[in-house]
Amino acid sequence: MAIAVLSSGITGLNxxxxxxxxxxxxxxxxxxxxxxxxxxxxxxxxxxxxxxxVSFQAQQLQQVDGPSQTDLAKETTNSLVYEKQFDFSAKVIQTADQMLGSLIDIKA
Known part of the structure; x- marks a missing residue:
């Protein structure tokens, strides 16, 4: 169980x-x-x-002569969300590691 949780946390980090x-x-x-x-x-x-x-979908490719289509507010918000997602995935890994260590200590 703890190994599956570790794997899940790692995919979340990635x-x-x-x-x-x-x-x-x-x-x-x-x-x-x-x-x-x-x-x-x-x-x-x-x-x-x-x-x-995670997969990425590009906007329709078309020749745009104007400025970048990047929405700074949206990308900043996304960055904060992805940072928290990374932190939560790291916590999952940390907890799974502690559970696995406790399981191994019990059997020793």
Missing amino acids: AAERALGNSAHAIANIGTQGFQPSQAYFTESQPAGSGVS
Whole structure:
């Protein structure tokens, strides 16, 4: 059980890290003419309860001569959410590690 929880926490860390990187990329390109950021989508891995995965969907590719399409308020909010998601996944891993350590100590 604790191993499955560790795996689930690790997938959460990876998904949050990738989504945070995506938001950072969008913010870094806010001054780039015609830049169109992609949106992160989280899905539950199969079988259910085994973790989370993230995919990215780019906006329709079209030639834009104007300023970047990045919404700074949205990307800043997303960054804060992804940071908390990373922290919560780290707590899951920490708790699973403690449970696994307690289980091993009981059997010793």
